Amino acid sequence: MAEAAIRKLPAAETPLYREAPNNIEAEQALLGAILVNNDAFYRVSDFLKPSHFYEPLHRRIYEVSGDMIRMGKMANPVTIKTFLPAEEKVGDMTVAHYLARLAAEAVTVINAGDYGRAIYDLATRRALITVGEDMVNIAYDAPVDMPPQEQIEDAERRLFELAETGRYDGGFESFTDAVKTAVDMANAAYMRDGHLSGISTGFRDLDRRMGGLQPSDLVIVAGRPGMGKSSLATNIAFHIANAYEAAPQADGTFKAANGGVVGLFSLEMSSEQLATRIISEQTEIPSSKIRRGEIHEADFEKLVACSQVMQKLPLYIDQTGGISIAQLAARARRLKRQRGLDVIVIDYIQLMTGSSRRAGENRVQEITEITTGLKALAKELNVPIIALSQLSRQVESRDDKRPQLSDLRESGSIEQDADVVLFVYRDEYYIRNKEPEDGTQEHIEWQEKMHKVEGKAEIIIAKQRHGPTGTVQMGFQGEFTRFFDLAEESHLPERF
Numbered sequence: 001m002a003e004a005a006i007r008k009l010p011a012a013e014t015p016l017y018r019e020a021p022n023n024i025e026a027e028q029a030l031l032g033a034i035l036v037n038n039d040a041f042y043r044v045s046d047f048l049k050p051s052h053f054y055e056p057l058h059r060r061i062y063e064v065s066g067d068m069i070r071m072g073k074m075a076n077p078v079t080i081k082t083f084l085p086a087e088e089k090v091g092d093m094t095v096a097h098y099l100a101r102l103a104a105e106a107v108t109v110i111n112a113g114d115y116g117r118a119i120y121d122l123a124t125r126r127a128l129i130t131v132g133e134d135m136v137n138i139a140y141d142a143p144v145d146m147p148p149q150e151q152i153e154d155a156e157r158r159l160f161e162l163a164e165t166g167r168y169d170g171g172f173e174s175f176t177d178a179v180k181t182a183v184d185m186a187n188a189a190y191m192r193d194g195h196l197s198g199i200s201t202g203f204r205d206l207d208r209r210m211g212g213l214q215p216s217d218l219v220i221v222a223g224r225p226g227m228g229k230s231s232l233a234t235n236i237a238f239h240i241a242n243a244y245e246a247a248p249q250a251d252g253t254f255k256a257a258n259g260g261v262v263g264l265f266s267l268e269m270s271s272e273q274l275a276t277r278i279i280s281e282q283t284e285i286p287s288s289k290i291r292r293g294e295i296h297e298a299d300f301e302k303l304v305a306c307s308q309v310m311q312k313l314p315l316y317i318d319q320t321g322g323i324s325i326a327q328l329a330a331r332a333r334r335l336k337r338q339r340g341l342d343v344i345v346i347d348y349i350q351l352m353t354g355s356s357r358r359a360g361e362n363r364v365q366e367i368t369e370i371t372t373g374l375k376a377l378a379k380e381l382n383v384p385i386i387a388l389s390q391l392s393r394q395v396e397s398r399d400d401k402r403p404q405l406s407d408l409r410e411s412g413s414i415e416q417d418a419d420v421v422l423f424v425y426r427d428e429y430y431i432r433n434k435e436p437e438d439g440t441q442e443h444i445e446w447q448e449k450m451h452k453v454e455g456k457a458e459i460i461i462a463k464q465r466h467g468p469t470g471t472v473q474m475g476f477q478g479e480f481t482r483f484f485d486l487a488e489e490s491h492l493p494e495r496f
Contacts, residue, residue, distance in 0.1 A: 021125045022054035023118055030115040031061050032106030034069075035076050035099065041069045044116030052123035060084060061099070077103050124162065131158050153326045160333040161380070199260050199343060199384065202239025204485045205472045209461055210420065213240075213343060213384035217465075218375045220349075220414055222389040222403065223424035224396070228457065229388050230269070230347055231277070231481040232424055236386065237262045237345045238278050241315040260342025261314040263335050265328060267351035271317040275310070277481050282306050286479040314339065324353045325373035329380075336381055344381075346374070348388035349414070368413035375417045389414055391423075401430055405462050415463065423460040426476060427453040457483060 033040040050063040064083045065075040073079065077099035090098040135155050138146065146154075198212030213219060213236075223229040243259030266274055280287035283302045289295055290303070316339065318331060328346070335341050346352070354366040371387075378385040391407045403423040408414045415421065431449050436442035457476040461469045475484045 020054070020129065021122045023122055024055055024058075026115045026118045026122075027053055027055055027058045028102055029106070030112055030119065031058060031065070032102040032104075033112045033115070034062075034065050035080075035103045036106040038065075038069050038075055040112035041066060041075075043112045048116045048120055052120050054119075054122070054126070057084075057088065057090065057095070057098075061102075127162050131155065131162065149326075153330060156330055156333065157380070160337065163337060199240055200243065200258070201236045202243065203236070203472075203474065203483065205474065206459060209470065209472060210464065210467060213386070214419070214466065215382045215384060216379045217384045217419040218371070218378050218417055219384060219386045219420040219422065220389050220408070220418040221386060221422045221424065222391050222408055222414075224391050224401075224403070226429050227424045227426055228476055228478075228481070228483065229424045231476075232422075232459070232483050233345050233347055233386055233388055234264075234274060234277055234481070235281065235483050237264050237315060237343070238281070238313075240343050241313040244314050261335075261340040262316070262343045262345060263332055263341050264315065264317045264345045264347070265323065265331075266317055266319050266347050267321050267323060268347055269319075271319045274317060278310065279303060279306050281480050281482040282310075284480055287481060288479075322351060322353050325370050325377075328352070329373065329377045332377060332381060336383075341381060342383055344378075344383060344385045346385065346387040348390065349374075350390050364413075371413045371417040401425070402458070402460065403462070418463060419465045420461065421463040423458075423462055425458045425460060426456070427458075428456065428476075456486075 030040070030044065045066060048062075050059040050066075053059040053062055061080065061084065064080050068075040068080060077096070081096045081099055084095050084099075086095060088095050093101065135151070138151055139148075196207055196212035198210070198214040198217075200207050200212050201210070221229050221233055240259050241262045244261065245258040247255050247257035264274070269277075276287050276290055279285075280290060283299070283306050285295060285299050285302065289299075295303070316335060320327070323331075332341060332344055349367065349370060352370050354369040374385055374387055389408060391403050395401050395403055395407050402425050405415050405421060408421075428450070431446070431453055434446070436446055455475055455477065457474045459472040459474055461467075461472065463469065473486055475486050476482070477484070
């Protein structure tokens with residue numbers, strides 16, 4: 001029966017072998033233009049990589065030419081032939097003859113950009129075919145250890161990487177590229193306000209210690225309830241969004257020159273509560289009064305003016321409770337594609353969930369999966385992630401209640417995966433709760449202690465991969481949920 005069906009199949013319907021999309025002539029034309037006029041290389045070098053060429057020999061010619069041009073040397077058929085395999089043949093021609101032919105039939109340098117983009121687009125199409133074939137094959141095979149939801153997340157990740165960079169395979173990168181990236185980062189730090197290598201937190205002393213928030217870093221902000229860790233994260237998120245300045249790029253997209261676009265995942269508070277906090281901080285009207293409506297006409301005008309400014313900020317809030325690491329990653333990728341994304345803030349880790357397979361296992365394993373996933377996401381999107389974390393109750397049993405790394409709940413993985421760990425600590429919180437009876441000697445001593453610590457906070461840098469640890473002294477106004485820089489000694493009036 002099957003044989004009969006094959007015999008009846010019309011010739012026109014016979015499946016044909018399909019070659020992957022490529023354009024050898026465009027590759028030859030571009031390489032010829034580069035070999036004749038090295039300026040053509042700079043018209044395509046910012047987006048075209050050797051891996052985008054279909055023909056392996058063309059990849060090698062482009063790579064060698066690029067290395068020589070960057071070193072300030074002339075790249076032409078005579079100078080580059082010694083760096084190419086001499087014994088290799090292109091049809092009847094040697095490599096040397098092939099290079100001479102490329103140069104002889106070269107097009108003008110004006111067309112180089114068009115040819116470069118055509119090669120890039122075809123490489124992207126080939127990568128899309130690979131992703132699509134893998135999706136189809138995995139869906140057909142239906143592996144037990146890869147449920148459909150996980151396959152969707154994996155496909156989304158690969159498509160995101162392809163959309164962002166034109167490649168999705170990862171793998172090794174040459175040390176030359178790594179050094180170039182490091183130099184570009186130093187140059188960006190030199191050009192940016194405050195000469196920071198990362199994004200400014202908006203706090204002078206914290207920036208000095210950390211150099212700003214570094215791309216691909218996982219920053220853990222931890223503290224006991226009531227210390228103000230949510231306030232600190234909200235303050236930083238607002239400062240970054242408020243300082244946002246977009247700089248146009250060569251490809252027509254925009255990149256943050258200062259500040260950035262912030263994605264805030266609020267698992268504990270609603271978006272309205274967050275907005276109220278930020279408005280309170282900016283207008284200096286206590287949030288309790290805003291909620292109860294105990295405000296005067298002048299205050300209301302301040303609220304309206306502040307809300308009009310805030311509506312223009314690139315600050316996006318997701319208030320989904322109990323979000324999983326896979327959902328968070330998918331939403332962050334989507335935000336980066338649609339609006340841009342420079343910083344992610346998560347409030348807080350212990351309210352997140354792992355994958356369904358691990359959810360039933362112990363909590364330490366689940367937190368390990370979450371922190372490992374957050375670090376991987378920070379590297380994938382190349383943005384800093386600020387994740388808040390609770391501390392265990394063992395802090396309360398000590399005389400000195402300043403947190404330590406061992407106090408992090410389910411601490412092993414949080415401490416290990418984090419690039420920076422910040423603890424928020426306020427002596428005022430503990431001393432205020434120990435108020436003795438009024439009129440006693442103890443009450444007078446208590447008042448003196450309170451006077452010393454009132455409105456003060458410590459940000460303890462317990463771990464930092466790229467800089468020193470230590471403590472940053474800051475001010476804190478609880479009624480406005482606002483942290484602020486303390487005046488420097490050199491700027492204070494003389495005291496006698």
